[in-house]
Amino acid sequence: MGRKGRSITLSLSDKDKERMEALALHYDMTWGDRANISKLIEAIARQKLKIAPNHDWSVERINLLDRVRNLLIDAGKMEDARAIAELLRSRTELTIPLRQQLEQFLERDVRSWRLQIERYISREQPFQLSYQDAADNLFQFTIHHARIVPRNDRQYLDCWCEEISNSDDLPDLAHNRTLRLDRIIDATVTPAKAIWRKYLATVEVEMLLYGGLFFNYSSKQGRDLLVERLEDRPQTLRVVRTITSSFWFMRDILPYGADCEVIRPAGLREKMGAIAQKMQQRYTTQD
Template identity: 60%
Template sequence: MGRRGQSVTLSISDRDKALLEALALEYDMTWGERPNISKLVEAIARKDLKIAPNHDWPPERIQALNQARMSLVDSGKIADAITITQLLCSRSELTLPLRNELEQFVIGHVHPWRIDIERYINRQQPFQLSYQDARDIIWHFTIRHARIVPRDERQYLDCWCEETEGSQDVPELIHNRTLRLDRITDAAISAIKGPWHNDLDTLNVEMHLYEGLAFAYRSKKSRDISVEWLPDKPQVRQVIRQITSTFWFIREVLPYGGDCEVIGPESVREKIHSEIQALYHCYQD
């Protein structure tokens, strides 16, 4: 006869006993054909069966965590966003559309080079970036400042590069580049020596706002240096804004139409004039 183990008395209701017996049957913890609660408890103690939290998270918790994930993405903290994504994907409460969205996020962002870029930015470590674009052109950039910026539901790397060849921006911003990260399928990243710049190159632009826009305009606090009414021009509002790219600046102000006039510098005003002329020619008969 085998040695009997030490006994443990469980004070549980008949309902809980029935539930434990059902679990014992589910995990094949039986004595003959009868469910054996003792075997079930022993398997849990030996970690043959692991106890996991109940999958009963309310929708509000799922929504809050997903919002935190998106905020981390917006601030460029991809590694932290991936950690929250993996936590969410381990839950069974997710709706199918959300699970698909999270899985696609992981597929699109879990690249070693993306993690390296974020790490170098956090350390303020200059680095070299090389990649091949969709036209099979190989690009090499020596980057001394960078930040990941969300625009139009995509991720961009705004960076200061030593290389200026091919830049179409004004001379003051010629070192600034904007790279769309989802167009980079693979990249080589390596640290380099030298200083890390405190920011991208910047240029102050003066705008005048007219009509309803002058009254409705809300200051872009992170970029507007000053917003004030002109004393010699009633109902005209002057905005001095610091920009890092004329491309993105023009895309932002053109929808204002005639209610917004860029006064200077002349190089930026001329680029906007060229954009308007090209648009005009598109609509000529």
């Protein structure tokens, strides 16, 4: 927010950004002479900005703040999202459906350990937790870096852990884990004496794209390091990308089928080859 480690990136449209900046200027939330949206959200979250109930907020402003609330939820910033929901709920201009939606959101059980995890992440404080996987196996993890990531209607903790036993990822990614938030065991999140890492572990992946992907592939901003057409191979696109998890990478490219070929690292190419062979066996074996 206003400090190192508290920044929030929201995918606002240019128009919404202008409106949020106008709101920040209205309440004197600035950095120098410029409007500061993060400072505005921080003031709301810390209840430094208190506005008496009235009837002069436009529908446009209310809808804007509700969109920001939803973006904060997607970013895993539940405390900030709840603060904005509380502010909106105090207004008398809300429609009945929106008020009911906010009431339902605020009535949800936001467990204390979830909020504690958010605080540890924002403060760059390593922590420990207990985790139960789908097979009911219990694990203890010491977390040196983490971020909350929404995927497929669930929220996950992408993290760098000391413990690498039972990891089936590539050796360079063995410290990285993806934990479902709803499988973290209550009352087990505690601070750890360790050094916070700035990032997850990463590896570079090289792949070749063929067929329709050659024409239609959209570069993954922030992940693709190189996208180029190969002059010596017609209709072939070479892509170099950084990944933090082979599982999620394979989930991403498997729909491409034979139009995507992983070249390196060798371990990941072998994984993809094994999947392709198993699929071939499934479809060629007759009962």
